[in-house]
Amino acid sequence: MKISSTTIIAVRRDDQVVLAGDGQVTLGERTVIKHGTTKVRTLSGGQVLVGFAGSAADAITLFEKLEQKLKDHSNQLLRAAVEMGKEWRSDRYLRRLEAQLVVADRELTLLIAGSGDIIEPDDGVIAIGSGGPYAMAAGLALLKHTDLTAKEIALEALGITAGICIYTNDNISVVELTGKA
Numbered sequence: 001m002k003i004s005s006t007t008i009i010a011v012r013r014d015d016q017v018v019l020a021g022d023g024q025v026t027l028g029e030r031t032v033i034k035h036g037t038t039k040v041r042t043l044s045g046g047q048v049l050v051g052f053a054g055s056a057a058d059a060i061t062l063f064e065k066l067e068q069k070l071k072d073h074s075n076q077l078l079r080a081a082v083e084m085g086k087e088w089r090s091d092r093y094l095r096r097l098e099a100q101l102v103v104a105d106r107e108l109t110l111l112i113a114g115s116g117d118i119i120e121p122d123d124g125v126i127a128i129g130s131g132g133p134y135a136m137a138a139g140l141a142l143l144k145h146t147d148l149t150a151k152e153i154a155l156e157a158l159g160i161t162a163g164i165c166i167y168t169n170d171n172i173s174v175v176e177l178t179g180k181a
Contacts, residue, residue: 006039007131007161007168008051010102010109011139012124013150016178017104019049020154022131022162023171025056038173043067044075047105049175053129054099062088062101066112077105081118089116100128106177127157131165151176 008021025034040051043063048070052059065087069080081103088094094114101112111119111126119126125143127135138157142148148156155172162170 006053006129007127007135007158007165008039008053008102008129009127009132009135009139009154009157010049010051010104010121010125011143011150011154011157012104012109013143013153016150016176017049017106017109018150018154018174018176019051019102019104020151020158020172020174021051022158022168023173024167024169026167032169035169036171040173040175042175044070047075047177048077049104049177051102051128051175052099053132055097058097058099059101061094061097062099062112065094066101066103075105077103077108077110081110081112085112085116085118088112088114102126102128104177125153125157129167131158131161131168134161134164135168 010019019040021039023036024032025037027033043050066084069084073079103110125139135157138160139153142153158172159170162168
């Protein structure tokens with residue numbers, strides 16, 4: 001599924017994990033109708049970060065589903081993500097939802113998609129949405145070649161992406177976890 005709507009990036013460095021997303025809402029292929037929406041948030045009392053690309057209504061449904069799975073599985077992110085991915089793929093209503101999620105806790109970062117994919121990045125950076133490839137490339141380069149913090153990398157990568165991708169702006173929201181569990 002190709003999401004043409006936004007950019008979300010997750011960056012993990014040392015004892016910090018950050019999710020950041022732009023604020024643009026695009027109607028169709030040509031019209032920006034909002035500049036400052038928030039597409040990243042926390043779940044489970046601030047212990048899990050989540051961001052979405054795709055339909056906002058679909059993403060909210062998925063946030064609620066993930067939060068329930070986290071409760072059902074004692075806030076074990078991997079278990080909750082696997083169970084949600086299985087349900088998303090097999091449920092007739094859920095499989096029509098058009099969104100992707102990036103989720104992270106202190107231990108793990110995952111991309112969850114309706115195809116049943118649950119992907120953990122190799123290098124501490126993952127990005128979704130129409131600007132995802134640009135943000136991921138910038139994030140990986142910054143992670144490898146600078147001493148910037150995870151938050152600084154996420155902000156800089158989204159800034160670079162906003163200069164390239166017409167579906168991404170530089171009105172950025174950030175959620176983060178720092179320190180040891």
